[in-house]
Amino acid sequence: xxxxxxxxxxxxxxxxxxxxxxxxxxxxxxxxxxxxxxxxxxxxxxxxxxxxxxxxxxxxxxxxxxxxxxxxxxxxxxxxxxxxxxxxxxxxxxxxxxxxxxxxxxxxxxxxxxxxxxxxxxxxxxxxxxxxxxxxxxxxxxxxxxxxxxxxxxxxxxxxxxxxxxxxxxxxxxxxxxxxxxxxxxxxxxxxxxxxxxxxxxxxxxxxxxxxxxxxxxxxxxxxxxxxxxxxxxxxxxxxxxxxxxxxxxxxxxxxxxxxxxxxxxxxxxxxxxxxxxxxxxxxxxxxxxxxxxxxxxxxxxxxxxxxxxxxxxxxxxxxxxxxxxxxxxxxxxxxxxxxxxxxxxxxxxxxxxxxxxxxxxxxxxxxxxxxxxxxxxxxxxxxxxxxxxxxxxxxxxxxxxxxxxxxxxxxxxxxxxxxxxxxxxxxxxxxxxxxxxxxxxxxxxxxxxxxxxxxxxxxxxxxxxxxxxxxxxxxxxxxxxxxxxxxxxxxxxxxxxxxxxxxxxxxxxxxxxxxxxxxxxxxxxxxxxxxxxxxxxxxxxxxxxxxx
Amino acid sequence: xxxxxxxxxxxxxxxxxxxxxxxxxxxxxxxxxxxxxxxxxxxxxxxxxxxxxxxxxxxxxxxxxxxxxxxxxxxxxxxxxxxxxxxxxxxxxxxxxxxxxxxxxxxxxxxxxxxxxxxxxxxxxxxxxxxxxxxxxxxxxxxxxxxxxxxxxxxxxxxxxxxxxxxxxxxxxxxxxxxxxxxxxxxxxxxxxxxxxxxxxxxxxxxxxxxxxxxxxxxxxxxxxxxxxxxxxxxxxxxxxxxxxxxxxxxxxxxxxxxxxxxxxxxxxxxxxxxxxxxxxxxxxxxxxxxxxxxxxxxxxxxxxxxxxxxxxxxxxxxxxxxxxxxxxxxxxxxxxxx
Numbered sequence: 001x002x003x004x005x006x007x008x009x010x011x012x013x014x015x016x017x018x019x020x021x022x023x024x025x026x027x028x029x030x031x032x033x034x035x036x037x038x039x040x041x042x043x044x045x046x047x048x049x050x051x052x053x054x055x056x057x058x059x060x061x062x063x064x065x066x067x068x069x070x071x072x073x074x075x076x077x078x079x080x081x082x083x084x085x086x087x088x089x090x091x092x093x094x095x096x097x098x099x100x101x102x103x104x105x106x107x108x109x110x111x112x113x114x115x116x117x118x119x120x121x122x123x124x125x126x127x128x129x130x131x132x133x134x135x136x137x138x139x140x141x142x143x144x145x146x147x148x149x150x151x152x153x154x155x156x157x158x159x160x161x162x163x164x165x166x167x168x169x170x171x172x173x174x175x176x177x178x179x180x181x182x183x184x185x186x187x188x189x190x191x192x193x194x195x196x197x198x199x200x201x202x203x204x205x206x207x208x209x210x211x212x213x214x215x216x217x218x219x220x221x222x223x224x225x226x227x228x229x230x231x232x233x234x235x236x237x238x239x240x241x242x243x244x245x246x247x248x249x250x251x252x253x254x255x256x257x258x259x260x261x262x263x264x265x266x267x268x269x270x271x272x273x274x275x276x277x278x279x280x281x282x283x284x285x286x287x288x289x290x291x292x293x294x295x296x297x298x299x300x301x302x303x304x305x306x307x308x309x310x311x312x313x314x315x316x317x318x319x320x321x322x323x324x325x326x327x328x329x330x331x332x333x334x335x336x337x338x339x340x341x342x343x344x345x346x347x348x349x350x351x352x353x354x355x356x357x358x359x360x361x362x363x364x365x366x367x368x369x370x371x372x373x374x375x376x377x378x379x380x381x382x383x384x385x386x387x388x389x390x391x392x393x394x395x396x397x398x399x400x401x402x403x404x405x406x407x408x409x410x411x412x413x414x415x416x417x418x419x420x421x422x423x424x425x426x427x428x429x430x431x432x433x434x435x436x437x438x439x440x441x442x443x444x445x446x447x448x449x450x451x452x453x454x455x456x457x458x459x460x461x462x463x464x465x466x467x468x469x470x471x472x473x474x475x476x477x478x479x480x481x482x483x484x485x486x487x488x489x490x491x492x493x494x495x496x497x498x499x500x501x502x503x504x505x506x507x508x509x510x511x512x513x514x515x516x517x518x519x520x521x522x523x524x525x526x527x528x529x530x531x532x533x534x535x536x537x538x539x540x541x542x543x544x545x546x547x548x549x
Numbered sequence: 550x551x552x553x554x555x556x557x558x559x560x561x562x563x564x565x566x567x568x569x570x571x572x573x574x575x576x577x578x579x580x581x582x583x584x585x586x587x588x589x590x591x592x593x594x595x596x597x598x599x600x601x602x603x604x605x606x607x608x609x610x611x612x613x614x615x616x617x618x619x620x621x622x623x624x625x626x627x628x629x630x631x632x633x634x635x636x637x638x639x640x641x642x643x644x645x646x647x648x649x650x651x652x653x654x655x656x657x658x659x660x661x662x663x664x665x666x667x668x669x670x671x672x673x674x675x676x677x678x679x680x681x682x683x684x685x686x687x688x689x690x691x692x693x694x695x696x697x698x699x700x701x702x703x704x705x706x707x708x709x710x711x712x713x714x715x716x717x718x719x720x721x722x723x724x725x726x727x728x729x730x731x732x733x734x735x736x737x738x739x740x741x742x743x744x745x746x747x748x749x750x751x752x753x754x755x756x757x758x759x760x761x762x763x764x765x766x767x768x769x770x771x772x773x774x775x776x777x778x779x780x781x782x783x784x785x786x787x788x789x790x791x792x793x794x795x796x797x798x799x800x801x802x803x804x805x806x807x808x809x810x811x812x813x814x815x816x817x818x819x820x821x822x823x824x825x826x827x828x829x830x831x832x833x834x835x836x837x838x839x840x841x842x843x844x845x846x847x848x849x850x851x852x853x854x855x856x857x858x859x860x861x862x863x864x865x866x867x868x869x870x871x872x873x874x875x876x877x878x879x880x881x882x883x884x885x886x887x888x
Contacts, residue, residue, distance in 0.1 A: 443641035446604050447697075449628040450635040451655025451704065457629075461654070465645045 010361045013352045016345060017364040020371065020423050023382025027247065030240030030385070038229065038238035046220055050242070054208065054221045054249065056139060057146070061207045062200050064147030068296050069154025070196060074188065075293065077162040080278045081286035087293045088159075089535035092152045094300030096527035098484040098501070099149040100212020101520045104508045105304035106145055107136045107216060108311075142217035146210060148300035150203045156534070157199025161192030194260065201257040208250055209375030211487040212505060222246040226377045227487060236384065243378040250374060305524055311517035320518045323503070327519060331499040334414065334489075335482040338421035342478045343471065345422060346429025351459060354437050354445075365430065372427035376420070376488035383420045383492060387411045412494050420488040425481055429474035436470030437463070476529055483526045555580040555740025556601065556708045561610035563596055570596045571607070572764040578708070578740040578757075583731055585751040585772075586744045587787075588761035594744040597761075598710045601742065602635050603628035615707050634701030634709040634739070638716060640693045642685040642700075648672060649681040652700045671699045675729060691722045698730055702737070709734055711743040715750065727754055748788045752776065760784050777827075785825055790856065790868045792831070793823045806841050807831060808887040828870035830888055833857055837884045843867065845883055859883060 075081075076088050094102070110116045110133075117133055120126070135141060165188060189196075211223045222242055230239040281289060317324065353365045371379060391410045398406050410416065440463065448458045464471075486501045493502065500519045507516035556578040563571040571593045578584040586594040599605040601612060603619065603626060611621040614633070619626040642651050652668040653659045672678060675695040685693055694714060701709060714730070715723045731754050734741045745751055751758045752772045759769040768780045779785040782793070796805045803810040805824060836842045843859035846866070850856075850873065857869045857878060869885060871878075 441639060441641060443637040443639055444643060446599075446602070446628070447635060447637060447641040447700075448643075448654070449604060450602050450631075450633055451700065452629045452657070453655075454627075454629055462643055466643075 009352045009356050010358060010364075013349065013356075013361050013364045013368075016349060017368045020368045020426065022386050023379055023419075023423055024247075024370075024374065025382075026385035027240045027243045027378060027382040030237050031244055033237045033240075035235055035238040035241060038233055038235040039241050042225070042229065042238060042242070046225065049220045050222050050225045051245075053139060053214075053219050054223075054246070057143060057210075057214065057219065057221060058204055058207050058249075060140070060143035061146045061150060062204055064143060065151040065154045065203045066196070066200060068147065068151040069156075069199060070158045070189075070192075072151075072293050072296065073155045073158030074162055074184065075289055077159050078278055079281050079289065081281040081289045083290050083294075087290070087297070089531075090297050091155050091293060092531050092534055093297055094149050095152045095534075096531045097149065097301060097304055097524055098212065098486070098527065099146055099206075099210060100216065100486060100508075101308070101504065101523065102149045102300065102304045103142070103145045103213035103216045104504070104513055104516065104520070105307040106299075107141070108513050109303060109307055110134075110136045137217050139217075139219050142214050142219045145213055145217065146207055148296055149213070150206055151296055151300065153202040153206070154196060154199040157195045157202075158192055161195030162188060164195075165191050197257065197260050201253055204253045205250065205372065208246060208253070209377075209487075211375070211377055216508060222249075223375055223377055223487065226375075226381060227490070230381060230491065236381065236388075239381050240385065243375075243381050246375060246378055254370065305521075308517040308520050308524065311514045312521055315514035315517075317507075317515040317518035319515070323498075324518065324522075327498055327500050327503050328522065330497060331483055331501070334417055334421070334499060335479045337414065338418055338425070338482045339475050339479045341418055342422050342425050343429045343433075343475050346426055346474060347433055347467075347471070349426075350430055350433040350437055351463070353434065355455065369427040369430040371423040372425065374424070376424055376485055377491060379420050379423050380488040380491035383416055383423065384411060387416050387419070414494060414497075417489065417492045417494070420492045421478075421482050421485070424485070424488060425478050428477050428481065429471075432474040432477065433467060433470050436467045440466050473533060476533060480526055480530050484523060555582070555615065556742065557611075557613045558597075558601065559611045559613075561597065561600060561607045561612070563593075563600060563605065563607045563609075570764050571600065574610070574761075574764075574766050576759060576766065576769070578742055580707075580740055581735055581738040582756045583734065583741045583743060583754060585755035585758045586742060586761055587746065587748060587751045587758050589746060589787075592761040593764040594746075594761055595712055596764075598635070598712055598742060598744055601708065602633050602710055603631050632704065632707045634704065634706035636694070636697045636701050636709070636711045636714045638713040640685075640697040640714075640717075642693055642696055644685055647682050647684050648677060648688070648696045648699075651685070651696055652703050654700065655704050668699075668703055671703045672696070674733060675699050675702075689722075690718050691726045694718065694726055695729070698733070702733065702739075705737070706739060709739045709741040711741065713744055713746070716745075716747075752788070760787070779825070782825070790828050790870075792826045792828065792867050793865075794826050794867075795822070796824045805887065807885050810887060826887070828856060828868040829854075831867070831869040831885055832871065832888050833859070833869045833878055833883045833885055835884065836882045840884050840886075842882050843885055845878060845881055848878075857883075859885060 072087075072091055076084060076091065108114050112128070112133075120131070120133070124131070136145075209223060210221075211227060214221050215224045215227070222245060226239050226242045226246070229235055229242055349365045349368055353362055356362065374382075387410045391408065394409075395406055398404070444462060445458050448462050449455075453461060483499075484501060486505055489499055489502055490505065493499070498506075500523050504516045504519045504523065507513070507519075556576075558574065558576050561571055561574045562569065574593075574597060576584070576597075586597060588594050596605065600607045600620075603612075606620065606625050609622075612619050614631060618624070619631050643654065646654065649665075649668055649672065652672055653664060656664045656668065658664050669678070669681060672681060675698055677692060677695055677699065680688060680692060680696075683692075685696065688696065694717070697714070711730075715727050718726055727750070731741075743755070755772050757769060758772050758775055759766045760775065761767065762783060768775055768784055770778075775784065776788050779788065782791070785791045794805050794807065796803050796810065798804075803824070805826075807826075810824060833845075841861055843861045843864075845857055845859050847858040848855060849858065853873055854870050855873050855875075855877070857871070859867050859869065861867075867885060
């Protein structure tokens with residue numbers, strides 16, 4: 001007798017997974033196609049630069065974010081000093097600004113004609129060529145901008161890792177004669193390593209996917225290469241083939257994280273984790289540490305936002321009154337639609353993952369959530385391939401019967417944009433709702449079933465009320481991420497459909513940053529929402545885990 | 550043929566991959582009977598409960614409740630359609646609902662006056678009439694357990710399944726809550742299967758006990774019978790200290806180093822050529838010439854009794870239990886005799 005009834009869940013699950021994997025598969029399929037010489041040309045000219053720059057950027061940014069994130073995370077978790085309570089959440093603020101906005105503002109501030117160098121020349125009397133000043137529009141400049149924009153991922157992961165360490169472990173090491181530095185390197189750091197590594201993986205993924213900032217800093221990476229190959233050379237095949245290279249690197253990062261997660265998992269043997277009392281720093285040390293923690297906040301948040309505010313007040317977008325309403329409406333429309341479809345799909349797949357014990361179905365859900373590791377530009381290229389194919393088939397079919405060309409009824413619509421967003425951001429609801437589900441013991445489902453509820457009844461009457469917080473968090477995170485997203489929006493948006501991000505990109509590309517500042521500020525304000533959410537979670541639980549992953 | 554039993558399971562087998570978690574288990578529980586499943590962790594007790602409730606479908610065998618077969622090779626009634634109450638080890642109260650709404654959860658017409666009255670009455674029956682509006686996290690462990698019981702009881706189930714429901718409670722509270730729970734269940738004539746790994750709990754509250762090892766029921770009987778006549782030494786030892794005593798057959802009599810065994814049954818295990826004697830069936834006295842003598846090596850005081858551990862020359866330890874009110878043994882060498 002087979003104890004398992006034939007269930008609809010695996011079928012549903014594989015349908016969604018297949019749909020969501022189509023973009024990825026279409027990119028992989030492109031390897032077999034002929035790019036009509038474009039790939040040959042790329043490999044002879046810029047491919048070497050793409051590889052070198054992408055790898056240097058990834059190494060530089062991950063080193064920088066690790067240094068800042070781990071040090072600030074450890075200090076804030078283990079020490080008390082002036083402003084420490086404020087700095088604990090303020091260190092997350094750079095998350096509110098998309099890195100391309102930081103790049104626009106910091107470049108504007110520190111370029112030759114910017115206020116920093118102008119002020120320096122006025123003060124010192126130096127002229128052009130008399131002094132050395134670091135070039136912002138360069139690879140080191142891009143590494144610096146991304147480091148200060150992305151370190152909060154490592155900071156959040158590291159402080160979570162450090163704060164979950166039991167005081168008894170530290171006390172035991174002290175009784176064994178281990179000093180503070182040795183304790184940090186031999187105990188605290190290895191114990192927090194899985195969490196820190198998870199944060200670093202997010203940084204790496206973001207760095208590989210980064211388009212706006214590196215494009216503005218004139219650094220040729222795979223991400224910018226894909227966009228240019230598609231826009232300038234019009235070669236979808238070559239762009240897809242470049243995407244495969246980037247996917248290879250992203251896949252390497254993704255699987256190394258999976259392996260690391262499996263091999264390095266630590267559990268406290270005691271049931272209750274007693275938190276260590278933070279050390280109160282003396283006056284001199286305290287102020288030094290405060291300055292140390294304030295520096296990344298200044299560079300990653302205060303300077304860019306300050307610059308945008310100053311530009312908005314002094315000039316701003318002259319067409320703001322005329323355009324801003326439409327831009328905000330478009331941005332809110334796509335963000336809301338994407339939020340609804342993504343969260344609904346995420347909830348459905350998370351339910352399936354909970355309902356089934358089949359490793360195959362669980363793997364399918366895992367695959368569906370892999371889009372977060374794929375750069376937005378790559379997804380956009382992947383979405384367009386199958387959509388064009390379908391469109392061609394449909395157009396041929398319709399023309400046969402009506403003798404009319406129906407036009408771009410799929411690729412030129414919001415449907416393509418939404419598909420792209422769903423593939424890219426499905427991991428957010430999957431993980432946030434999944435984390436919510438882990439807090440609902442399975443006995444609660446069993447209790448409801450023995451009390452007469454069907455599976456759908458359990459979802460409606462038990463899961464949904466208990467998952468309300470997770471659903472809101474997931475919805476907000478998707479909403480804001482879509483609002484900030486640039487490369488996929490640029491490639492997939494319908495003709496003449498501009499969002500705030502697209503408007504900022506175009507104006508900044510034309511060196512019209514004063515006009516871009518108004519839309520940029522609107523994005524920053526929206527970006528503050530998930531940061532506030534995260535800080536509230538930190539206040540509630542002492543740590544905030546999972547929501548970013 | 551379906552018997553008049555409240556619950557009857559026949560030849561149940563269930564596998565997790567290659568592991569046979571439950572092997573050919575047959576069990577029947579009469580209406581109003583409290584039947585304990587006793588066994589170590591991983592012996593298949595909880596799996597069996599999940600099969601009875603319908604949360605898990607067995608690979609082989611039949612589950613019948615009352616007059617009808619609810620699961621066999623051809624059909625499987627879903628848990629929501631069986632009249633089965635389930636109290637979980639962690640109680641599984643819905644944290645977003647107060648005590649009253651937790652109890653109302655499983656009722657069909659939750660808003661009706663009749664349902665409301667019934668839920669309030671059941672909560673009052675378990676002593677929670679003043680906690681109707683309390684949220685689960687504000688209740689003590691014992692109160693949470695009683696809400697879980699009321700929630701399972703309110704649907705007037707034919708079978709009640711209790712999965713270590715008292716393990717999270719402290720000793721005094723456990724006894725009080727257990728008595729309340731079992732009184733309510735017996736009065737309602739509900740067939741109850743309770744999982745526990747505590748033999749003392751099984752002894753004190755079960756009408757019958759089934760001992761499980763490795764997915765099989767090794768022995769089913771009344772608790773005192775299992776205590777006195779266990780089928781093997783695993784069961785004997787799980788119910789407390791036991792002495793394995795060598796014996797000889799002389800003229801149809803059973804003679805041990807501690808005197809002649811006159812008990813009704815021989816109580817020797819098939820695989821071991823020795824007699825099984827509980828510590829309270831022995832007593833200790835001053836050394837007697839001509840009889841084997843033992844050294845008292847340890848005294849273990851318990852609440853109402855004292856256990857003496859004695860050893861002879863090269864013999865294994867012998868345990869003797871005496872009442873704490875009896876005079877303490879002051880001498881080092883002693884004789885041991887059957888009571």
